[in-house]
Amino acid sequence: MSGETYQRYFGSQHRLVRETVRSFVRDEILPHVDAWEEAGSFPRRLYRRAAELGILGVGYPETCGGVGGDVFTGIAVAEELTGSGSGGLVAGLGSHHIALPPIVRHGSDEQKRRFVAPVLAGERIAALAVTEPDAGSDVAGLRTTAVRDGEAYVVNGSKSFITSGCRADQVTVAVRTGGPGAAGISLLVVEAGTPGYSTSPPMKKMGWWASDTAQLFFDDCRVPVANRIGPENAGFKLLMENFQSERLQMVVIANATARLALDEALRYAAERRAFGRPLADFQVIRHRLADMATEVTISREFAYRVAAKIQAGVDQVMEVSMAKSFAAAVCERVTHAAVQIFGGYGYVREYPVERLFRDGRILSIGGGTSEIMKEIIAKRLLAEDEK
Amino acid sequence: MRIAVCIKQVPDTEARLRVRKDGLWVEEEDLPFVINESDNYALEEALTIAEKTAGEVVVVSLGPERVKDALRKALALGASRAVHLAEEAFQGGDALATGRALAAAIAGQEVDLVLTGSQSDDVGYGATGSVIAGHLGWPHAWLVMGLEIEEGGTSARVTREMESGMNEIFRLQLPAVIEVQAGINHPRYASLKGIMAAKRKPIERPSPADLGLEASQIGAAGSRLEVLEVAFPDSGEGAEMLEGDAATMARTLVEKLQREARVL
Ligand SMILES: Cc1cc2nc3c(=O)[nH]c(=O)nc-3n(C[C@H](O)[C@H](O)[C@H](O)COP(=O)(O)OP(=O)(O)OC[C@H]3O[C@@H](n4cnc5c(N)ncnc54)[C@H](O)[C@@H]3O)c2cc1C
Numbered sequence: 001m002s003g004e005t006y007q008r009y010f011g012s013q014h015r016l017v018r019e020t021v022r023s024f025v026r027d028e029i030l031p032h033v034d035a036w037e038e039a040g041s042f043p044r045r046l047y048r049r050a051a052e053l054g055i056l057g058v059g060y061p062e063t064c065g066g067v068g069g070d071v072f073t074g075i076a077v078a079e080e081l082t083g084s085g086s087g088g089l090v091a092g093l094g095s096h097h098i099a100l101p102p103i104v105r106h107g108s109d110e111q112k113r114r115f116v117a118p119v120l121a122g123e124r125i126a127a128l129a130v131t132e133p134d135a136g137s138d139v140a141g142l143r144t145t146a147v148r149d150g151e152a153y154v155v156n157g158s159k160s161f162i163t164s165g166c167r168a169d170q171v172t173v174a175v176r177t178g179g180p181g182a183a184g185i186s187l188l189v190v191e192a193g194t195p196g197y198s199t200s201p202p203m204k205k206m207g208w209w210a211s212d213t214a215q216l217f218f219d220d221c222r223v224p225v226a227n228r229i230g231p232e233n234a235g236f237k238l239l240m241e242n243f244q245s246e247r248l249q250m251v252v253i254a255n256a257t258a259r260l261a262l263d264e265a266l267r268y269a270a271e272r273r274a275f276g277r278p279l280a281d282f283q284v285i286r287h288r289l290a291d292m293a294t295e296v297t298i299s300r301e302f303a304y305r306v307a308a309k310i311q312a313g314v315d316q317v318m319e320v321s322m323a324k325s326f327a328a329a330v331c332e333r334v335t336h337a338a339v340q341i342f343g344g345y346g347y348v349r350e351y352p353v354e355r356l357f358r359d360g361r362i363l364s365i366g367g368g369t370s371e372i373m374k375e376i377i378a379k380r381l382l383a384e385d386e387k
Numbered sequence: 388m389r390i391a392v393c394i395k396q397v398p399d400t401e402a403r404l405r406v407r408k409d410g411l412w413v414e415e416e417d418l419p420f421v422i423n424e425s426d427n428y429a430l431e432e433a434l435t436i437a438e439k440t441a442g443e444v445v446v447v448s449l450g451p452e453r454v455k456d457a458l459r460k461a462l463a464l465g466a467s468r469a470v471h472l473a474e475e476a477f478q479g480g481d482a483l484a485t486g487r488a489l490a491a492a493i494a495g496q497e498v499d500l501v502l503t504g505s506q507s508d509d510v511g512y513g514a515t516g517s518v519i520a521g522h523l524g525w526p527h528a529w530l531v532m533g534l535e536i537e538e539g540g541t542s543a544r545v546t547r548e549m550e551s552g553m554n555e556i557f558r559l560q561l562p563a564v565i566e567v568q569a570g571i572n573h574p575r576y577a578s579l580k581g582i583m584a585a586k587r588k589p590i591e592r593p594s595p596a597d598l599g600l601e602a603s604q605i606g607a608a609g610s611r612l613e614v615l616e617v618a619f620p621d622s623g624e625g626a627e628m629l630e631g632d633a634a635t636m637a638r639t640l641v642e643k644l645q646r647e648a649r650v651l
Contacts, residue, residue, distance in 0.1 A: 012456045013582060016463055020576045054579025067580045077579075 009304045014076045017058075017069070021080035024053055029084045037209045037355065040202055042089055044125070044167070050093060051122025055081075059097075064104055065117035071311040075252050075304075082256035085352045087359030088210030090253060095164035095211075098246045098367075099126035099172045102187055102238045106230035115170055115189050127168035129159035129216055130239060136161075137372050139174070139239060140182040144218060146175035151225050153177065153188060155196070155218040161366075165214025166202050168192060173216075178233040185235035189227040196221030207358035244317065246367045247324045248307060254327035254363045255300045261331075261338035261356045262292045268342055285341060292334045299323075299330045318380040325373035328364035335360045388442035388540055390433040391498040392466070393489055393519070394426040396450055396457040397509040410616050415453075422457045425504025429567045431574040433502045434465045436536055442499075443467040447492050449477050449485055455590065462585035463577035469590040470496070476595050476602045484609035486518025491598035494523065499540065501564040505530050520564035527564045528557075532571055536561075 010018075028049060036042040050056050059074045060066025081090045096119045103115050118124040135141040144157025155175055162171070171190050178184030190197055200215035230238055266289060269280040279285045306319045335357040339346035346353050364370040378384075398404060399419040407414045422430075433444045446461040448454050449472040458469040470492050477488050493501055501523070506513040513529070520527030532554070533546030543563060547555045559565070577585075595605055602608055629636040644651045 012459060013586065015456070016460055016577055016582045016585075017579055019460075020579060020582070023576045052578065053576060054581075054583075058579055067578075068583050069579065073579075 007308065009072050009308060010076060014072055017073055018076045018080050020053060021055060021077050022083065024050070024055065025080060025084050029086075029089065033084055033086050033089065033210070036089065037086055040209050041212060042092065042210050046093060047125060048122035051120060056093075056096065056122055057120040060100070060104060060116070060120055064112050065120040071248075071307045072304075074249075075307060078249060078252045079256045082253050083260065085260060085355060086210050087253065087257060087356075087362070088208035091163050091208055092211035094249070095128070095168070096120070096126040097249055098128040098163075098242060099168075099170070101242050101245055102172060102229050103189070105241070106238055111189070111227075111229065119170070124169040125164050125167055127162050127164040127171045128242075129162045129165070129171050130174045131159060131161050133158060133160045133215075137369055140185070140236060142174055142176060142185065144173070144175045146177045146186065146188060146223070148177070148225070149222070152222040153225060153228070155188065155190070155221040155223055157218050159216040161203070162214050162216055163208075163211055165216055166199050166212040171216065172229065173218075174235055174239060177235075182236040184233055185239070186232050187229040187235040187238055188223050189229065190218070190221065190223050191227075194221055194223065207355070207361055243368060244310070244320055247320045247373075248303070248310065250363055250367045251299075251303045251306075251320070251323045251327040254324075254331040254360065255296065255303055257356055257360050257363075258292075258296045258299070258327075258331040258334040261335045261353055261360075262289070262296050264351075264353050264356075265289060265292065265338040265341045268345075272343075279341065288337055288341065292337055295330045296334060299327045303327060318377050321368075321373040321376040324368070325364065325370040325377075328360075328370055331360040331363055388436060388440040388500065388536065389445065389496070389498045390437055390442060390500045390502060391445045391447055391493045391496055392426070392430045392433045392461070393493075393501065393503040393515070394430060394446055394448050394457055394461055395423040395504075395507050395509075395515075396420045396448065396454045397423045397507055400424070400508050406617055406619070410618070411614050412617060420453055420456070422460060423504050423507050423509075425506060425508075425567060425569040427504075427574045428569050428571045429502040429504050430461055430464060430466070431572045432534055432567055433500075434575070435572065436500070436534075437465075440536065440540060445470060445496050445498065447489055447496075448472070449480075449488055449492075451478060458590055459585050460577060462588040462590075463582040464575060465581060466588075468588055471590050471592050473592050474594055476606050476608075479607035479610070480605060481610040481612035482512045482514035482518055483611055484605050484607075486515045487522055487609065488595075488598065488600060488605045489515065490519045490522035491600050492593060493519065495593075495598065499562050500536075500543070501525070501562070503564070503566050505566040505568050516564055516566040523562070523564065525563050526559045527566075528559060529566045531565050531567045534565060534567065534571070 054067040055077060057066035058069045058077050062068055100116055100119060103111055119126045130139060132142050146153035146155045169192050173188050173190050174185055175188055176184050177186040196219045198217045202212040202214060205213060269285050269289060270278055272279045303323050306316050306323050310316050338353040339357045342351055342353050345351045348354060399421045402419050405414045437444045444466040445468055446458055446466045447470045448458055454471060458471055462469055472488055472492060503516045517527055528545045528547060530548055531545055532548045535544040537544055541561055543559045543561060545557055545559055549555050595602060629639050
């Protein structure tokens with residue numbers, strides 16, 4: 001061993017975190033995950049249990065009921081949860097990771113007490129609602145209105161594709177409180193049970209089956225002004241900030257999903273025989289495995305590098321966008337190749353690669369599509385004004 | 388009630404071992420280490436008792452720097468502090484020297500009970516606990532499958548597994564040294580909150596002098612046993628690979644166990 005050092009992203013504390021989450025996944029998720037996937041839902045008590053272990057609170061300050069931890073603690077948790085092989089479960093159990101950060105950063109103490117602590121305790125489920133039927137990528141074009149009336153906003157409009165939408169107890173909703181464009185957007189926390197608020201049944205999806213995805217409807221729904229996060233019409237910036245952590249999270253899930261598919265493919269290629277020898281003896285398969293491993297490694301190493309810079313406070317808007325579009329593409333290619341290596345078995349639900357392939361597809365769409373990622377990258381490269 | 392738990396860090400039993408160049412031990416570089424299996428159960432037992440009695444758990448370990456990870460894990464699980472016998476002089480001892488050092492470390496902690504696992508998964512002497520009890524002059528039980536602290540906290544009801552599937556149940560006066568078996572309880576996971584809090588918990592690192600020990604009493608110098616070689620046995624004769632589908636293999640195996648091995 002040479003005495004040279006290089007940056008190691010994970011230390012002994014992260015290893016302990018991994019151990020706990022891995023045991024939780026092995027003992028309390030894997031035995032049930034196939035049934036939950038088929039049922040399109042996992043039990044609510046899993047939030048409680050994950051909270052008890054501190055899994056929901058990673059990355060949140062102790063003053064809000066979190067357990068602290070750096071960016072890599074969050075990555076370790078996300079990687080281990082993805083080991084469940086159910087992207088839907090990871091998305092559902094983690095929907096607070098997109099719903100809470102704006103409240104933690106910009107909410108009042110009272111708002112944190114009401115809307116953050118109970119979620120991190122696993123008592124309430126939180127969702128984020130930005131996307132609308134007619135405004136997805138074009139966030140600044142959202143149309144759900146919130147008109148001030150005394151101490152309340154009267155909200156009208158609808159949201160689509162909201163993760164945990166059906167059973168969320170509270171939703172961080174992007175609404176239009178001002179004029180058109182980015183400058184007229186605010187964030188409101190809407191609680192389930194508020195008159196005028198309703199949800200669709202769960203949408204039937206290609207992947208992410210274990211998570212519920214819903215449309216939300218607001219029909220003269222009165223939301224207290226006290227539920228507004230941050231100043232009026234300052235919501236767009238809060239959303240953009242929030243996208244950074246959401247995107248990094250999706251990068252990690254993409255890489256971990258690809259890694260799982262690769263591991264499955266490696267095992268299968270060594271076991272499965274055709275024409276009298278293991279698949280792994282065919283050069284086409286060997287080289288494909290080598291390509292898969294290369295892509296997974298490069299994608300993961302780049303993601304860690306970006307995460308380390310985020311941890312150090314360096315602006316990584318462009319790099320996170322690169323990591324997301326790259327990791328999502330790697331995930332698609334690798335899960336696709338894994339299905340191919342499994343042959344017919346890769347197409348049936350008894351084998352995990354079938355699900356990994358379906359689950360991976362959302363990663364180049366949700367949290368900002370790959371096209372939008374490339375727009376962000378190009379704008380930075382061409383030094384164009386960000387609007 | 389204050390309880391000391393002795394934990395040993397051992398190579399993960401699933402790891403592939405290579406013999407070190409000098410032939411005296413295994414190559415440790417890149418080897419994953421974990422807390423010895425039965426020690427996890429000792430720790431869980433201690434944490435449960437401490438919770439019931441509003442007490443505390445002190446973990447004690449002898450071993451090189453890497454042992455810090457095992458101690459941190461124990462702290463993450465709920466122990467309140469740790470004692471690490473890390474100095475070079477402590478290392479490389481047999482059960483006699485190691486037990487002596489651990490007993491000296493425990494003696495300073497004013498504990499009511501010492502819990503350990505029954506055996507280490509690496510060398511498996513199964514003797515360290517007895518040596519500790521001998522030095523402390525306390526009663527001792529080995530291969531314990533059940534433990535209950537009795538009313539008043541001055542005695543423990545202990546269930547031991549004997550040969551032939553019988554149990555032995557007896558009472559021990561505290562303080563005592565009790566060595567538990569794996570399987571006695573269900574070890575908890577470390578909560579992430581516990582893991583974060585472990586960073587702030589103290590790990591004491593006493594020197595031999597702090598414990599009133601001479602260098603000649605501990606480590607390799609204090610040992611009466613000298614390891615001459617560790618080696619893998621030559622792969623045995625008589626191994627037989629069964630063939631066929633699972634059902635056929637299971638049937639053949641049962642037959643062989645009945646007729647040839649006569650263990651069923
Ligand atoms: C399972 C699932 C869960 C989701 N969870 C949530 C959630 O919890 N909360 C939430 O708010 N949203 C959620 N979404 C919504 C998701 O963020 C949007 O689907 C996504 O942002 C894309 O928006 P859109 O579907 O309206 O597509 P559109 O914006 O209509 O895009 C359609 C296509 O046009 C491309 N395109 C659009 N604009 C441009 C451009 N300027 N240049 C080049 N190409 C462009 C897109 O890349 C895409 O390929 C979820 C979606 C799914 C499927």
